[in-house]
Amino acid sequence: MIYEVFRQERKGQPFVHGGSFHAPDRPFADAYAREFYARRQESVALWVVPRDEILEIDEFPDEFDLKYRRVDGYSIKARLAIARERAGAATSSSDGEGP
Template identity: 65%
Template sequence: MVFEVFRQERKGQPFQHAGALAAPNAEFAEAWAREQYGRRQESEALWVVPRDEIRAVHDFPDELHKTYHRVDGYSLKAKLKEARQRAESAGALSARADLP
């Protein structure tokens, strides 16, 4: 069986994936994880999880490229730049119109 090991470095911090190990059962997995990820006092706590118990999700279709749904958000940078340029050229035109 393969077990995934998650390690918490300090109290209160999130557990992060440390690595995986192969073990015949949970008892061996715990003993081996303890020696591999805890013996140098580098961990506050470990989670030792059978890989089969993890429901892996990795398909996230976005066929229509709905960028406004994405975590990096709706990109305003390019649009702002354009708007600024438009504003500047409009300002320049109106300034010219003020000339005698």
């Protein structure tokens, strides 16, 4: 069975994927995880998970433009440029009429 290992380097930090190894059962996984990922005190805690138990999701339909759901939102670069141009034109025309 393949086990995936997530390691925490310091207390309070997130667990980060460290790698994987083969082990026939949990006691073996416990022993090997310690040897591979903690024997040099490089981890303060480990999550050791059978790969089969991980729910993996890697397909996400994106048929419509739903960019607005993302944190970065719409790209407004192009629109901003147009707006600036328009604002610029307005300013220069008003300049001409000034005292």
